[in-house]
Amino acid sequence: MKRMKFRLFIIPLLMIFCTLFYYFGELVDWAAWDTLRLNFFYGIHDIHRLLFLAPIVYAGYTAGVRGTIIITLVSFVVFLPRAFYISPYPDPLLRMVIFTVFAGVIGYLVARLRAEQLKCRELEESRASQKNKK
Amino acid sequence: MDLEWIIRIILFSIVHWILAGILLNDLSSREKVFGKHKAPWAIVILIIPCFGSLLYLAFHPQIFSPDQSSGEYHDSKRGK
Numbered sequence: 001m002k003r004m005k006f007r008l009f010i011i012p013l014l015m016i017f018c019t020l021f022y023y024f025g026e027l028v029d030w031a032a033w034d035t036l037r038l039n040f041f042y043g044i045h046d047i048h049r050l051l052f053l054a055p056i057v058y059a060g061y062t063a064g065v066r067g068t069i070i071i072t073l074v075s076f077v078v079f080l081p082r083a084f085y086i087s088p089y090p091d092p093l094l095r096m097v098i099f100t101v102f103a104g105v106i107g108y109l110v111a112r113l114r115a116e117q118l119k120c121r122e123l124e125e126s127r128a129s130q131k132n133k134k
Numbered sequence: 135m136d137l138e139w140i141i142r143i144i145l146f147s148i149v150h151w152i153l154a155g156i157l158l159n160d161l162s163s164r165e166k167v168f169g170k171h172k173a174p175w176a177i178v179i180l181i182i183p184c185f186g187s188l189l190y191l192a193f194h195p196q197i198f199s200p201d202q203s204s205g206e207y208h209d210s211k212r213g214k
Binding site: 008009011012036059063066067069070074075076077080084093097110 | 135138141142145146149152153156157174179184187188191192196199
């Protein structure tokens with residue numbers, strides 16, 4: 001039961017971790033943690049955005065299509081402030097939208113694949129139980 | 135108004151309304167909600183764009199729990 005409850009928070013925790021990583025440069029600036037000021041956190045954020053694939057794919061695997069859509073949209077909301085106000089690089093909104101669409105499609109396909117896998121497993125089990133009855 | 139701002143507002147509203155739709159659907163089908171009353175949650179989701187939805191998700195992580203069609207739920211039910 002405890003394990004089940006913990007599982008509920010895996011996706012929110014992953015999202016929080018990814019968001020902190022995504023805005024770590026701004027966090028360092030705000031808190032003046034000069035020792036943590038690395039160039040990696042101040043470059044173009046396409047690589048940092050890839051980290052959001054983890055919660056999206058995980059949501060597809062565990063929470064189905066609805067979970068994937070929710071997590072993809074939440075990721076999109078997380079990306080928006082950087083695209084609107086922070087990024088000095090060209091076309092931040094376009095790059096963000098392209099990533100979100102692709103990540104959403106990947107999550108959706110994972111969710112569909114998982115659903116098919118479960119359906120197959122259920123059919124196999126019902127077939128085996130029928131055989132045992134005979 | 136600048137074209138870029140119009141695109142931003144349209145994108146933001148699309149995300150808001152999709153999230154609101156999904157979460158209101160979840161809210162209506164849920165028996166128990168945090169705080170016991172559904173109406174305030176519906177207002178929060180609708181009135182505060184995106185952040186209201188995030189707030190609802192933060193207080194109701196069960197939305198991500200494996201439902202009846204998910205494997206982990208079945209596995210735990212079967213005792214695997």
